[in-house]
């Protein structure tokens with residue numbers, strides 16, 4: 001138990017035909033809730049830091065690596081500590097040094113050749129330490145870490161060329177999901193997922209923008225080769241923020257004036273939401289410990 005690489009979990013997921021649940025954390029409570037759910041469900045889990053968390057000064061990179069390691073050991077779980085959507089190669093190298101077990105280089109808005117170059121630089125460094133690298137081709141649009149972007153679907157042939165050129169460990173694909181909340185129900189391009197998976201069967205596919213996707217669509221995407229599904233907004237808004245707001249509006253909590261009781265309410269709410277999503281991933285009972 002403790003921190004493990006994302007690749008380790010995804011390779012097991014390929015064999016077992018399920019997806020590894022990946023959750024963004026926004027506060028200490030979110031991270032603990034994610035660990036609590038993984039322990040309850042005996043599921044592998046990926047806990048994902050966001051750039052905005054560092055920019056806002058909420059987490060120190062070195063500190064969060066040690067906290068995540070300690071939490072995973074205390075809960076008796078395997079956890080991959082992953083850096084989500086990062087465009088900065090040098091920062092990712094630092095995170096590898098600090099103990100992150102997985103990183104995502106996001107140069108998906110750049111030209112193909114530049115995306116390949118950036119990804120190769122991260123792969124070259126991370127591989128020395130056995131750290132997993134995810135990259136994105138095409139572009140998953142929507143509100144990503146507070147920045148709006150357009151959706152640009154991943155071309156299967158291009159994905160195959162990209163993986164061959166970079167030897168990246170996991171590929172985030174744009175197949176109809178977007179980041180943030182959906183204004184209308186998302187329409188996933190399932191044939192496209194199958195086409196990409198057939199061309200690169202040994203490279204696990206990652207689905208971003210999991211919030212609000214109907215659970216049956218998750219199941220279909222998993223059948224077609226998606227091996228990691230990211231959920232962030234649901235935990236940020238409903239799991240963490242709304243639970244804090246409701247708890248602080250509760251007269252009993254206000255009278256108690258003890259922030260720890262409120263933190264506990266948030267941890268439990270996040271854990272419950274993560275458990276619900278883990279059930280859909282098919283990863284229940286797939287943890288080693």
Ligand SMILES: [Zn+2]
Pocket residue numbers: 085140144179208209230
């Ligand atoms: Zn994403």
